[in-house]
Amino acid sequence: MEADEGKLSVIIDKYDGDRSYLLAMLQDIQREYRYVPEEAVRYLCGQLRIPLAKAYEVVTFYKTLSLKPRGRHTIHVCLGTACHLRGGPGILETFERELNVQTGDTTENGLFTLETVNCLGACALAPLVRVEEKDFGKTTPANAKKIIREFHDGEEL
Amino acid sequence: MMASRERLYAIGADYRKAISGYDKIVKICCGTGCISSGALTVYDELQRVLSKRGLSSKQILVKKTGCHGLCERGPIVVFGDDEILYQNVGKRNIERDIAALLATINEDKIEDELLYKGDDKTKRYMSSFDIPFYSGQTRIVLSLNGVIDPENIEEYVGYGGYKSLHKALQMNPMEIVDLIEKSGLRGRGGGGFLTGFKWRSCRQAQGLPKYVVANGDEGDPGAFMDRSLMEGNPHGILEGMIIGGFAIGSNHGFIYVRDEYPLAVYRLSKAIDEARHHGFLGRSIMNSGFDFDISIFRGGGAFVCGESTALISSIEGKSGEPRAKYIHTTEKGLWGKPTNINNVETWSNVPYIIDRGWEWFQSIGSDRSKGTKVFSLVGKVKNTGLIEVPMGVSLREIIFNLGGGIQGDKKFKAVQTGGPSGGCIPEEFLEIPVDFDSLTKLGSMMGSGGMIVMDERNCMVDVARYFLKFLIEESCGKCTPCREGVRRMHEIVDRICRGDGSMGDIEHLEELGKAIQLSSLCGLGQSAPNPVLSTIKFFREEYRTHVQEKKCPAGVCKNLITVSILPERCTGCMRCAVECPVDCISSEKKEIHGIDQSLCTKCGTCFDVCRFGAVKIS
Ligand SMILES: Cc1cc2nc3c(=O)[nH]c(=O)nc-3n(C[C@H](O)[C@H](O)[C@H](O)COP(=O)(O)O)c2cc1C
Ligand code: SF4
Ligand code: SF4
Ligand code: SF4
Ligand code: FES
Ligand code: FES
Numbered sequence: 001m002e003a004d005e006g007k008l009s010v011i012i013d014k015y016d017g018d019r020s021y022l023l024a025m026l027q028d029i030q031r032e033y034r035y036v037p038e039e040a041v042r043y044l045c046g047q048l049r050i051p052l053a054k055a056y057e058v059v060t061f062y063k064t065l066s067l068k069p070r071g072r073h074t075i076h077v078c079l080g081t082a083c084h085l086r087g088g089p090g091i092l093e094t095f096e097r098e099l100n101v102q103t104g105d106t107t108e109n110g111l112f113t114l115e116t117v118n119c120l121g122a123c124a125l126a127p128l129v130r131v132e133e134k135d136f137g138k139t140t141p142a143n144a145k146k147i148i149r150e151f152h153d154g155e156e157l
Numbered sequence: 158m159m160a161s162r163e164r165l166y167a168i169g170a171d172y173r174k175a176i177s178g179y180d181k182i183v184k185i186c187c188g189t190g191c192i193s194s195g196a197l198t199v200y201d202e203l204q205r206v207l208s209k210r211g212l213s214s215k216q217i218l219v220k221k222t223g224c225h226g227l228c229e230r231g232p233i234v235v236f237g238d239d240e241i242l243y244q245n246v247g248k249r250n251i252e253r254d255i256a257a258l259l260a261t262i263n264e265d266k267i268e269d270e271l272l273y274k275g276d277d278k279t280k281r282y283m284s285s286f287d288i289p290f291y292s293g294q295t296r297i298v299l300s301l302n303g304v305i306d307p308e309n310i311e312e313y314v315g316y317g318g319y320k321s322l323h324k325a326l327q328m329n330p331m332e333i334v335d336l337i338e339k340s341g342l343r344g345r346g347g348g349g350f351l352t353g354f355k356w357r358s359c360r361q362a363q364g365l366p367k368y369v370v371a372n373g374d375e376g377d378p379g380a381f382m383d384r385s386l387m388e389g390n391p392h393g394i395l396e397g398m399i400i401g402g403f404a405i406g407s408n409h410g411f412i413y414v415r416d417e418y419p420l421a422v423y424r425l426s427k428a429i430d431e432a433r434h435h436g437f438l439g440r441s442i443m444n445s446g447f448d449f450d451i452s453i454f455r456g457g458g459a460f461v462c463g464e465s466t467a468l469i470s471s472i473e474g475k476s477g478e479p480r481a482k483y484i485h486t487t488e489k490g491l492w493g494k495p496t497n498i499n500n501v502e503t504w505s506n507v508p509y510i511i512d513r514g515w516e517w518f519q520s521i522g523s524d525r526s527k528g529t530k531v532f533s534l535v536g537k538v539k540n541t542g543l544i545e546v547p548m549g550v551s552l553r554e555i556i557f558n559l560g561g562g563i564q565g566d567k568k569f570k571a572v573q574t575g576g577p578s579g580g581c582i583p584e585e586f587l588e589i590p591v592d593f594d595s596l597t598k599l600g601s602m603m604g605s606g607g608m609i610v611m612d613e614r615n616c617m618v619d620v621a622r623y624f625l626k627f628l629i630e631e632s633c634g635k636c637t638p639c640r641e642g643v644r645r646m647h648e649i650v651d652r653i654c655r656g657d658g659s660m661g662d663i664e665h666l667e668e669l670g671k672a673i674q675l676s677s678l679c680g681l682g683q684s685a686p687n688p689v690l691s692t693i694k695f696f697r698e699e700y701r702t703h704v705q706e707k708k709c710p711a712g713v714c715k716n717l718i719t720v721s722i723l724p725e726r727c728t729g730c731m732r733c734a735v736e737c738p739v740d741c742i743s744s745e746k747k748e749i750h751g752i753d754q755s756l757c758t759k760c761g762t763c764f765d766v767c768r769f770g771a772v773k774i775s
Pocket of ligand 1: 343344345346347348349350352372373374375376377460461462463464465466498499500501503504605679680681
């Protein structure tokens with residue numbers, strides 16, 4: 001992709017081009033593109049006058065930043081302790097099988113990215129699955145399949 | 158706008174006047190748990206129906222609050238000053254429940270169906286004061302959670318907020334430090350370090366400017382106390398930090414919150430804006446001449462960033478690698494300047510101590526652990542949620558009285574405290590008082606307050622493997638014992654779970670664990686072996702069975718179990734077949750079911766859903 005310099009400048013200006021806000025800028029970029037495109041990192045480093053390696057060190061260190069493009073919907077399966085104990089791994093397996101992807105990857109049609117998280121803070125509803133803003137509590141393998149259908153519906157495949 | 162004492166009273170008075178104009182107050186819990194169960198729909202529907210009707214002769218205030226505690230039974234709706242508590246509102250039938258809420262609002266009619274039911278299913282509890290989950294608690298930092306609208310500063314002030322700040326600003330900073338020290342408050346972020354002592358070293362440290370930081374990273378999986386505080390009562394944290402800043406001699410505060418907590422970030426930002434607007438933040442706070450401001454820093458979701466030196470690197474815009482602590486952060490922290498980091502809950506305690514005095518705080522809790530502690534009680538317990546208890550109450554009290562015992566009346570097996578740095582505590586120690594020192598003595602930890610209850614269907618070796626895997630992923634990789642050692646421990650435990658364990662593995666794990674504890678650079682590595690060492694200590698037999706007999710008594714480790722259906726018990730209800738994720742259960746209605754062993758992934762779902770005990774795991 002081409003880095004949209006206009007958009008990136010807005011982000012950089014928001015922090016007055018202060019390098020110590022590198023992480024915050026990268027988070028904003030991630031929010032804009034749903035991942036951190038290489039071109040955006042290059043542009044950012046140029047503007048802030050920092051080596052590319054430094055930005056990559058930060059991008060790869062933090063979990064919430066991703067260098068890979070993501071699908072239209074990201075399915076977050078919680079594997080925090082409460083969710084692990086109440087059957088989270090089985091839910092993850094079901095998604096992997098039904099979507100035919102490995103955790104961390106995106107389906108071929110670009111519709112779903114499957115990811116795990118370490119607690120979404122609603123442990124009472126374990127095992128928890130989050131798709132976009134929507135949470136699905138006390139998930140079972142059967143409703144994992146329903147979740148896929150819910151977000152498939154109305155979408156071209 | 159400058160806030161003076163008069164202004165503070167005026168805000169409070171305005172609020173009380175506004176509130177007295179309402180006939181009914183309806184509080185809808187909009188903490189993360191309840192939102193996940195559909196609380197926002199309940200709120201929107203109720204508002205819609207109320208405004209459409211417009212006929213009610215009564216003035217009704219419907220407000221969104223932070224977590225009320227009983228997340229398992231959310232969405233929670235509370236009337237007045239907790240006189241009526243409804244649970245599971247809108248879960249089964251939203252229209253019927255909205256109608257019930259209206260009937261309560263208009264005619265004071267109580268809907269039995271929505272009340273909390275006791276264990277025997279006959280007793281219903283009307284008010285939260287009577288429900289054992291609540292009546293066993295002492296709420297200090299949570300006292301306004303679930304009560305006030307966190308997005309409205311007037312409510313906070315109306316309930317006495319920022320009064321302590323005003324009081325503190327009349328005091329001598331050193332007097333405040335003394336008072337916090339005498340109260341016995343210890344840090345709630347895990348280590349249990351004496352807060353007043355830390356403040357004193359930071360106050361006395363050379364160098365300007367000084368910084369105060371609230372650690373709201375909360376990387377512990379299965380813990381949501383800090384999040385609930387940030388979402389439910391953000392001003393309480395701000396007030397604590399401003400007082401701390403004044404006592405220490407700092408004009409700059411940071412709150413470090415992880416990016417995965419968007420609601421917490423939003424509510425904290427809003428609170429900061431409102432506090433600034435009313436003159437509780439900014440220049441010459443409450444006309445005292447003291448300047449202080451707070452910014453939010455969004456972390457990137459790395460567990461190690463909760464560690465204080467890593468957190469500092471992270472705020473400085475670097476990756477979050479810890480450094481050795483020869484020099485304390487109180488002397489050289491953020492940008493090389495004296496920095497005082499406290500956990501969010503620690504800060505929240507401060508206004509209460511200023512308000513009621515150190516003697517009061519000191520009178521709560523156990524010998525060397527003063528005050529209360531907030532726990533997130535989760536796992537296989539009936540009432541999962543957020544609780545606050547005086548330190549020193551027993552584990553049994555927490556799990557069986559407040560928590561209501563084990564789900565499905567299964568057998569209690571262990572409780573895990575302290576997250577990845579802690580350990581598992583078995584039944585024989587249920588009577589021990591929960592405080593910093595007793596938990597440490599058992600090889601576990603208070604940690605930040607996650608309490609995860611396990612039953613007979615949880616395998617302790619699997620739990621150990623779970624934490625090791627978590628820690629491998631979260632280790633920053635800077636030092637060898639942690640980077641390589643924890644990985645090696647995981648390999649061994651994983652092998653045991655897969656049925657390839659050999660004699661000597663357990664002893665090897667113990668040796669390796671001790672070496673890692675002694676030689677790692679930061680707290681992550683130093684405590685990483687705890688989950689393994691404590692499970693070996695208390696459940697050695699379970700390890701031995703895995704290694705020698707190649708069996709998993711809890712029925713979790715896949716290579717060591719088979720799942721089958723007992724023909725004599727199966728009723729042919731088809732429940733298991735519907736839930737089986739790989740459709741490997743042959744089924745005809747009313748016929749005995751069978752499992753195709755070649756396809757079965759041994760997930761145990763059929764076991765968990767069968768109501769007739771017809772599934773056997775062996
Ligand atoms: C690996 C690791 C993770 C930590 N995570 C947190 C955390 O998420 N929140 C927190 O307040 N403290 C955390 N701590 C403890 C902090 O380093 C620090 O002791 C604490 O924030 C100090 O505040 P307190 O004195 O109020 O407890 C962590 C420590 C380690 C070693
Ligand atoms: S102990 Fe682990 S997390 Fe801590 S510095 Fe060493 S490698 Fe990093
Ligand atoms: S759920 Fe139990 S009783 Fe029902 S069909 Fe399955 S094994 Fe048989
Ligand atoms: S254990 Fe899981 S995969 Fe095997 S039969 Fe039961 S539900 Fe199906
Ligand atoms: S462990 Fe999954 S939401 Fe907390
Ligand atoms: S989120 Fe509503 S009770 Fe916890």
